[in-house]
Structures are given as C-alpha cells and as structure tokens.
Amino acid sequence: MARIKEFDKKMISGIQQIGVGVTNFYEAWKWYIPNFGMDVRIFEEKAVAEYMLPYTNGEPRERHACLIINMLGGGGFEIWQHTDRIPVAPAFELKIGDLGIFAGKIKSPNVQAAYDHLSKEAEMLSGIVKDPAGRDNFYVKDPFNNIWQIVEEDSTFMNCKKSTGGSYGAVIGTTNPEKAIKLYSGVLGYDVVVYDKEGSFDDLKALPGGEGKFRRILLQHSETRKGPFSSLFGPTEIELVQALGRKPEKIFKNRIWGDLGFIHLCFDVLGMKALKDECKEKGFPFTVDSDIHPQGKPFDMGEAAGHFAYVEDPDGTLIEFVETHKIPISKKLGWYIDLWNRRDVTKPLPKLLMNMVRLMKVKPHKLH
Numbered sequence: 001m002a003r004i005k006e007f008d009k010k011m012i013s014g015i016q017q018i019g020v021g022v023t024n025f026y027e028a029w030k031w032y033i034p035n036f037g038m039d040v041r042i043f044e045e046k047a048v049a050e051y052m053l054p055y056t057n058g059e060p061r062e063r064h065a066c067l068i069i070n071m072l073g074g075g076g077f078e079i080w081q082h083t084d085r086i087p088v089a090p091a092f093e094l095k096i097g098d099l100g101i102f103a104g105k106i107k108s109p110n111v112q113a114a115y116d117h118l119s120k121e122a123e124m125l126s127g128i129v130k131d132p133a134g135r136d137n138f139y140v141k142d143p144f145n146n147i148w149q150i151v152e153e154d155s156t157f158m159n160c161k162k163s164t165g166g167s168y169g170a171v172i173g174t175t176n177p178e179k180a181i182k183l184y185s186g187v188l189g190y191d192v193v194v195y196d197k198e199g200s201f202d203d204l205k206a207l208p209g210g211e212g213k214f215r216r217i218l219l220q221h222s223e224t225r226k227g228p229f230s231s232l233f234g235p236t237e238i239e240l241v242q243a244l245g246r247k248p249e250k251i252f253k254n255r256i257w258g259d260l261g262f263i264h265l266c267f268d269v270l271g272m273k274a275l276k277d278e279c280k281e282k283g284f285p286f287t288v289d290s291d292i293h294p295q296g297k298p299f300d301m302g303e304a305a306g307h308f309a310y311v312e313d314p315d316g317t318l319i320e321f322v323e324t325h326k327i328p329i330s331k332k333l334g335w336y337i338d339l340w341n342r343r344d345v346t347k348p349l350p351k352l353l354m355n356m357v358r359l360m361k362v363k364p365h366k367l368h
Contacts, residue, residue, distance in 0.1 A: 010275040011346065012189050014225045014233025015075035016268035016322055017067055018104045018167045021260045022144055025064045025081040030364040031143060032068065035121050036106060037162040038077050041360045042067040046083070051288050051308075055257035055318070061085070063258060071358060073157030073234045074107050074166025078266065080258050088259045089145070090251065095209025097243025099173045099315040100251030101262035103139065104146065105237065107153035107168035111136040114150050114163040126206035132195045133218060139207060146261060147207070155234045157354075169237040170265050172317055173248055177217050177240050179314040183284050184238050187275075188267065188319075190219035194237070198244070215242040227270055228324070231348040250316065257318065264310070266320035270345055272307050275321060284311040 022028040032038040044066035049056065062084035069076035081087065096102055108114040115128055118140050125139040125147065135152040142148065151168055174180040184190045196217045204210035217240045225233065257263055269275055276286050288310040306324040313319060 008274055009271045010278055011227055011270040012225060013227025013230045013268040013270065015167050015169065015236045016229070016233070016266045016324075017069075017076040017078045018101070018170060018265055019078045019080055019263040019320070020104075020144075020146060021080050021082075021087055021258050021263045023081065023087050023260065025066075025079060026367050028079050028081075028144055029066065029068065030367055031121070032077060032079070033362070033364045035118060035142070036077075036148075036164055036166075037070040037072060037160065038068040038166065039361050039363075040069045040071055040357060041362050042069060042076065042357075049258070051290055052257050052310075054287055055310075057256055061256075061258060068362075069232070069357075070160070070162065070164070070166040071158045071232075072109075072160045072162045072165040073155060073232055074168055075233055075236070075266075076166055080263060082258050088255045090261065091254065092249060093208050094147075094251055094261075095212075095243070095248070096171070096204055096207045097173045097209060097212070097214055097241050097246075098248045098251050099175065100317050101170045101265060102147065102173055102241070102251070103149045103171040104167060104262060105149050105151050105169040105171065105239075107155070107165045107234075108150050108163055109154050109156055109165070110163050111138065111150060111152050114138075117163045118150070126203070129203040131203050131218075132197050132201065132216065137203070144260070151237075153235070157232050157234065165234075167236075169239070170262070171239045171241060172265075172313070173251070174240045174242055174313070174315050175248065176314060177215060177242055180240050181217070181219070182282060183311070183313050183319070184219055184240070186282055187279060187284060188238075189221045189223065190238050192220040192222050194218040194220055209243070209246075212246060213244040215244060216240070226346045226348075227268060228345060228347075228349045229268055231351075232354065233268065252316075264318040264320045266322055269321045269323050272309065272321065272323045276309065279311050284313075286310065287312060 046064045048060045050060045065080045067078050123141040128138045137151045198215045220237045286309045290308045308322045
C-alpha cells in the first residue's frame with residue numbers, strides 16, 4: 001500500500017486550519033477555548049518565520065503560533081502573533097466583498113444554542129437568519145475584530161456537548177468569480193455550486209457594507225474527503241463574494257502576512273509534489289515551498305513535522321497546503337502519531353487513536 005513519502009497523487013483531506021493574526025497570543029487563545037471550543041493543542045512554537053519572505057517584506061519574522069482544534073469536528077485555528085513587531089490592523093473598515101478572507105465559517109449542529117452561548121461574550125452582528133440555501137446562520141465578531149459566520153451543519157466527529165465545531169470554510173472576496181473557481185473548484189475540489197445568486201441579500205445587511213449588491217457563489221465538494229484526519233475535518237465549503245457597484249479594497253493592503261485578521265486558509269493534503277505540478281499547470285504556482293529554504297536550511301516544524309506550501313488565488317488571498325508527517329500526542333511521554341509510515345495514508349486514523357489527541361486538551365487558566 002502507499003506510504004506518505006511515496007504517495008504520488010494529489011489528495012485534499014480537508015481544511016486543517018484558518019490562520020488568525022492577533023496582538024496578544026494568550027488573550028486570544030483563552031477566548032477561543034470557552035467560546036468556540038478550541039481546546040485541544042496540536043502544537044505551540046516560538047520561532048522565526050523564514051520561508052514567508054514574499055509576504056513579510058523580505059525579512060524573517062519572529063512569531064509565536066499554535067494550532068488548536070475542537071473535537072466536535074472541523075478544522076482548527078492557527079493563532080499567530082508577531083513578536084518582533086507590533087501587528088498592524090487594517091487602516092479602513094473591512095466590508096463584505098473586500099479582497100481576502102472576510103469571515104471564517106464555523107459549523108454548528110445547533111445554531112440556536114450557539115447563538116445563545118456566544119451572545120454572552122461576543123458582539124452579535126446579526127440575529128439568526130436564513131442564507132440563500134435556506135440554512136440557519138448568524139454573524140458574530142470576536143473581541144479581536146474578526147468576523148465569523150456560524151453555519152448550520154450536522155456533521156460531528158465526537159460528541160463533546162458543544163454548540164459549535166471547528167473551521168468550516170471561509171467567506172472570500174473576489175473580483176472575478178470565474179477565475180477564482182479555477183482554483184477553488186479546479187484544484188481544491190469544490191465542484192458543487194450550491195447557489196450562484198446576484199442582488200441584495202437580507203442575511204448580509206447587518207454586515208459592514210452589506211447593504212450593497214453582490215454576486216455570491218457557495219461551493220461545496222461532492223466527494224467525501226480522504227486522508228488521516230479527514231473524518232475530523234469533515235465536509236467544508238467556500239463562499240465567494242463579488243461586490244457589485246463598488247471597488248473592493250485588499251484586506252491586507254499595506255500590511256504583511258501575520259498582521260491582524262485572517263492570514264490564510266490551510267488545507268491538509270497528500271501528494272505535495274503532484275499538487276505542486278497541478279497548481280503550476282493551472283496557473284497557481286507555489287509562491288512558498290518549505291522544500292526550498294531561502295538559505296538552504298532543512299525545514300523543522302518543531303513539535304510537528306511535515307511539508308508546507310502557499311499559493312495565491314487570483315486576488316492574492318493566501319491558501320496554504322500542509323502535508324503532515326508527524327503530530328504530538330504527549331510531549332511529556334514522547335508520544336507522536338507517525339503518519340510517514342502508515343500502510344494506507346488514504347484512510348482516516350482509527351477513532352481510538354484520535355481519542356488520544358484529547359491528551360493535548362488545555363484549560364484557559366493554565367495558559368501563560
């Protein structure tokens with residue numbers, strides 16, 4: 001059977017995480033645990049980001065980052081803080097349709113319960129409304145000025161008695177949906193158009209700029225994702241939003257990667273070489289590749305191990321790919337899940353093994 005180091009076909013396993021640039025690492029982490037249930041730490045590391053020079057003004061940047069997940073299911077959050085400079089906020093109010101990741105999507109098996117829970121600590125931007133697909137959803141702003149859409153979605157990984165799961169996708173601004181679809185559908189496999197509508201939308205009116213006219217395309221995938229963590233990540237979606245009648249701003253205008261807000265959307269993948277070839281062929285070449293260090297150094301993810309790369313969508317939104325080779329279960333005991341030598345990397349990890357990931361659960365009062 002195939003092993004990860006021999007796997008020569010591209011496979012998208014799901015959304016691994018959405019990157020969130022913050023000013024205060026621990027303050028953000030402490031808020032995301034009780035409010036979004038992101039209480040399992042996959043890795044935490046202080047290091048220098050040496051590979052992202054195309055997006056950090058050509059300079060390596062010191063940073064503090066962690067990957068946290070919610071065992072109800074879904075992707076994680078990568079909380080990311082510059083530690084050698086003050087992270088910069090946008091110089092203008094972001095509006096729906098601006099170019100980049102405007103909102104992160106979070107899935108919920110019980111939208112009313114999620115609304116009741118979050119209304120205690122977050123800024124509620126809307127009540128519970130129906131999207132064009134008829135699903136319950138609402139928008140909320142966290143204390144760090146990030147907007148999240150909580151979306152009705154029943155799929156779960158474990159029964160954790162939580163009202164929200166993890167990352168479910170993103171709302172991404174675009175100037176040309178047809179060009180963007182070449183990446184999101186043609187490469188990432190979002191081949192189902194749930195809706196493609198143009199006009200004014202009641203469910204957007206509570207958002208900044210939401211009174212305008214838009215073209216909205218909701219994309220999902222027809223095939224069940226495969227790979228070690230696919231059952232944890234579950235189904236996901238991308239919503240492309242084109243502002244009509246105004247010129248959208250670039251969300252990261254005059255700022256660098258890692259500054260405040262949503263810095264990237266990351267996909268867990270297999271077959272990085274095949275993916276690199278396909279991306280180049282379809283017009284989305286890797287702009288960062290951890291196999292190619294600016295100074296020729298080997299890549300080290302610290303507690304975890306793997307291979308990562310970045311591409312840009314047609315409007316410059318950053319999409320990250322990570323081929324994970326190893327993740328920690330218990331640092332104290334030296335336990336790791338070794339994905340490199342699994343007999344069949346296309347199959348999800350056994351539930352019993354995934355249960356052990358809960359050993360990495362953290363409590364807010366112990367973070368410092």
